[in-house]
Amino acid sequence: MKRSIQLLQEFSIPLIAGVLAALAWANLSPESYHYFIHKELFAGVNFHFLVNDVFMVFFFATAAVEITQALLPGGDLNPIKKAINPLFATIGGVVGPAVVYLALNAAIGAPEYVRGWGIPTATDIALAWLVARFVFGAAHPAVKFLLLLAVADDALGLIIIAVFYPDPMNPVVPGMLIFVLLGMLAAFLLRRFKVQNYWPYLIIGGVLSWYGLYSAHLHVALALVPIIPFLPSDKKETAHLFEADINENSTLTKFEHDWKLFIDFGLFFFGLSNAGVQFSEIGVPTWLVFCALLFGKTIGITLLGSLARLIGFPLPNGMGFKELLIAGVVGGVGLTVALFVATAAFVDLDIQAAAKMGALFSAAIAIIAIALGKVLHIKRIE
Numbered sequence: 452m453k454r455s456i457q458l459l460q461e462f463s464i465p466l467i468a469g470v471l472a473a474l475a476w477a478n479l480s481p482e483s484y485h486y487f488i489h490k491e492l493f494a495g496v497n498f499h500f501l502v503n504d505v506f507m508v509f510f511f512a513t514a515a516v517e518i519t520q521a522l523l524p525g526g527d528l529n530p531i532k533k534a535i536n537p538l539f540a541t542i543g544g545v546v547g548p549a550v551v552y553l554a555l556n557a558a559i560g561a562p563e564y565v566r567g568w569g570i571p572t573a574t575d576i577a578l579a580w581l582v583a584r585f586v587f588g589a590a591h592p593a594v595k596f597l598l599l600l601a602v603a604d605d606a607l608g609l610i611i612i613a614v615f616y617p618d619p620m621n622p623v624v625p626g627m628l629i630f631v632l633l634g635m636l637a638a639f640l641l642r643r644f645k646v647q648n649y650w651p652y653l654i655i656g657g658v659l660s661w662y663g664l665y666s667a668h669l670h671v672a673l674a675l676v677p678i679i680p681f682l683p684s685d686k687k688e689t690a691h692l693f694e695a696d697i698n699e700n701s702t703l704t705k706f707e708h709d710w711k712l713f714i715d716f717g718l719f720f721f722g723l724s725n726a727g728v729q730f731s732e733i734g735v736p737t738w739l740v741f742c743a744l745l746f747g748k749t750i751g752i753t754l755l756g757s758l759a760r761l762i763g764f765p766l767p768n769g770m771g772f773k774e775l776l777i778a779g780v781v782g783g784v785g786l787t788v789a790l791f792v793a794t795a796a797f798v799d800l801d802i803q804a805a806a807k808m809g810a811l812f813s814a815a816i817a818i819i820a821i822a823l824g825k826v827l828h829i830k831r832i833e
Contacts, residue, residue, distance in 0.1 A: 463577045463578055463715075463718070465717075465718050465719035465722075466578075466718035466719065468719055468722070469719035469720060469722025469723040470722035470814075471722075472723055473724070476727060478730060485727075498720075502723075502725070503721075503724065503794065504665075506714075506717050506721065507721065507791065508672055508673075508675050509713065509714055509717075510672070510714055510718070510787075511609060512678075512706075512710070513707055513710065513711070513714055514576070514602065514605050514606070515675065515676045515680070516706065516707045517602050517707075518606050519680045520703065523684060523685070523686070524686065525687045535759060535764040536765065536766055537596050537599040537600045537603065537756075538603055539755040539756060539758060539759035540751075540755050540756035540759070540778075540779075541604045541607065541752075543753070543755025543756065544572075544600060544604050544779070544782050545573075545604050545607050545608075545611075546755075547748060547751020547752065548744060548747030548748055548751065549568045549571070551571075551742060551743045551750070552567065552568045552570075552571055552739050552740070552742075552743035553565070555738075555739050556568075559735060559738075559739075560735050560739055563799070563802065564735065564739060564802065566616075567736055567739060567797065567802075568743075569612070569615055569616065569796060570740050570792045570806055570809070570810060571743035571747060571785055571789060571809075571810075571813075572608055573605050573607075573608035573785055574784065574785055574788075575784050575786040575789070576601040576605060577787070578784045578787075578817070579597055579781050579782060580601070581817075582781050582784060582821070583778070583781050585821055585824075586820055586821055586829060587774070587824070587829060587832065588831030588832040589832075589833055590832045591769065591831065592767035592770055593767070593777070593778050595767070596767055596770060597778050597781055597782065600778070600782060604782075608792070609673055609676055611792070612670050612673065612791075612795060613670060616670065616792065617669055617670075621668040622668065623667055624667045624668060627666035627667040628663050629663065630659050630660065630662050630663025631663035631664060631677060633663070634655070634656040634658070634660035634663065634674075634677070635656065635660070635681070637655045637656045638652050638655075638678045638681035639681055641655070642682070642683055645683070647683060647702050649682055649709075652681065652682055653675070656678040657674055657675050657678050660675065660677060670795060672791070679706075682703040682706060683701055683703065684701045684702065684704070685704075718787070725794060728804040728807050728811070729804070730808075732801060732804040732805050733808050734801075734802075735805070736797075736802055736806040737805045737806065737808040737809040739806075740789065740793070740809025740813075741812045744783040744784075744785045744789070744809070745783045745816055745819070747783075748779055748780070748782040748783035749779040749780050749783060750779070751779070752779035756775045756779075769832070774829065776827075777823055777829065780819060780820040780823060781817075781820045783816040784813055784814065784816050784817055784820075785810055785813045786810055786811065786813055786814055789813065790811075793807045793810055794807075
């Protein structure tokens with residue numbers, strides 16, 4: 452049973468199952484699907500709110516854990532010099548899709564689609580890791596390169612969501628961010644007094660932060676992101692990204708371990724809540740998002756990674772231009788965060804649905820990457 456659960460987590464089966472269930476339901480019975488998603492459960496709260504504004508708090512918190520751990524001494528982003536090349540590639544992987552999206556929109560789109568430029572900027576960490584292992588093998592340095600890139604561009608994605616996608620129906624109220632600062636202060640004091648249990652950080656710091664973002668009309672899914680770095684951690688990181696460290700039992704690691712199963716299987720409900728679009732809603736935003744993910748990510752990551760290499764920041768040993776090129780293609784798999792940003796980017800439900808379809812189509816980029824790996828004779832390292 453334990454091994455079966457691990458396989459379901461490793462291959463992102465809950466998320467994929469949720470996406471497929473949502474697509475089938477929305478196309479076979481759209482009325483009942485939308486009724487289920489948006490029906491009020493209690494006090495104005497519906498299923499969509501519970502998923503996107505409560506559950507996703509913990510999803511983004513785990514991304515913050517990975518970033519925090521990677522920045523610790525011994526982590527994959529410390530010292531920063533060894534991460535310069537993937538960080539350059541990350542910038543390319545954010546700027547490239549945005550430029551391609553805006554350029555294509557200027558040519559074939561419309562002014563109302565401009566807000567969607569942030570949708571293709573982030574990479575789906577779990578799916579990119581899975582595809583990279585298929586293409587390169589589990590022990591290939593390109594896999595870690597892609598993980599670094601995905602974590603870093605998801606960090607930029609968090610900033611993009613917070614800064615560029617406030618609720619257009621409710622103007623930002625900056626003064627309410629004082630509650631976020633109070634939450635951070637509470638977390639700082641808890642750490643200062645050596646509180647090792649993570650629950651006080653979540654209940655005091657997290658709730659204050661969530662209320663501040665909610666009242667400021669910003670995305671509450673980011674509520675734990677400023678709190679997580681205050682969780683006590685070991686002074687030195689000995690595990691790599693997404694690897695369990697059996698020797699570490701810090702508050703930070705315990706939080707990630709305790710919530711991993713909940714988050715991995717909870718992604719079924721995220722897929723169910725956000726991927727329910729009808730195939731009849733395919734439109735221009737679909738192709739803007741898909742092309743920006745495929746071509747923008749590939750060009751941006753390859754170009755900036757090559758530039759970093761030229762100015763003295765080499766790729767990891769065992770990676771050359773063709774491995775970098777395929778890493779750029781794999782980076783175009785943007786499913787989870789792209790769906791989330793699409794929800795934030797567009798109020799118009801028809802435009803939103805078309806953009807989400809582009810994010811869903813990005814799963815097909817995995818097939819392109821695997822085929823390209825065969826064509827370029829990439830040597831797998833297990």
